[in-house]
Amino acid sequence: KAGVTQTPRYLIKTRGQQVTLSCSPISGHRSVSWYQQTPGQGLQFLFEYFSETQRNKGNFPGRFSGRQFSNSRSEMNVSTLELGDSALYLCASSPEGPVSGANVLTFGAGSRLTVL
Amino acid sequence: QKEVEQNSGPLSVPEGAIASLNCTYSDRGSQSFFWYRQYSGKSPELIMFIYSNGDKEDGRFTAQLNKASQYVSLLIRDSQPSDSATYLCAVIPFSGGYNKLIFGAGTRLAVHP
Numbered sequence: 402k403a404g405v406t407q408t409p410r411y412l413i414k415t416r417g418q419q420v421t422l423s424c425s426p427i428s429g430h431r432s433v434s435w436y437q438q439t440p441g442q443g444l445q446f447l448f449e450y451f452s453e454t455q456r457n458k459g460n461f462p463g464r465f466s467g468r469q470f471s472n473s474r475s476e477m478n479v480s481t482l483e484l485g486d487s488a489l490y491l492c493a494s495s496p497e498g499p500v501s502g503a504n505v506l507t508f509g510a511g512s513r514l515t516v517l
Numbered sequence: 518q519k520e521v522e523q524n525s526g527p528l529s530v531p532e533g534a535i536a537s538l539n540c541t542y543s544d545r546g547s548q549s550f551f552w553y554r555q556y557s558g559k560s561p562e563l564i565m566f567i568y569s570n571g572d573k574e575d576g577r578f579t580a581q582l583n584k585a586s587q588y589v590s591l592l593i594r595d596s597q598p599s600d601s602a603t604y605l606c607a608v609i610p611f612s613g614g615y616n617k618l619i620f621g622a623g624t625r626l627a628v629h630p
Contacts, residue, residue: 443623506616
């Protein structure tokens, strides 16, 4: 069973640009979450999608947005990049439903964004 | 007060010893608790999840949950150098909603031969 796939793995942008990151969840997983990881703030929740609907959102500015497609694949977008947006962006999926560990997240390898 | 607190370490233990990692959380209504391991440069991988008070064992790992005291711990028996990593405690708070995990800052574990 393939894991969570994130693309691109590495990218470099300059301030003011925008970036789109992609995530393909584990087959059958319908919930996709996004997290930002930085040395100073650790792992922070960005948002979570289920059946193409954003169910939950963290405390990030509106420059951070996301969406989920009918095949459960998800994208997140960051507009008007700032230096502080440099981070590892992690996508995770979970199975949901009446199973043990339904809310257990499996993380992808991450997309490392550097903003210059 | 942070929602999930962990000692940042490093926690240094000799090979073969028991490593004890602790985590406290602030939301008394939290129901789901997780331990993830993260090697340097890698993404977090799940070690265990626990929902009920008491102990849950999986191989060399034991998770312990005490909701009354609002702490969750992870014991690693027969620690190996390959266990050297950062261990992240995560909680879904009652107020958090679906799959919104709040992570602690992590405890760095170093197992020396």
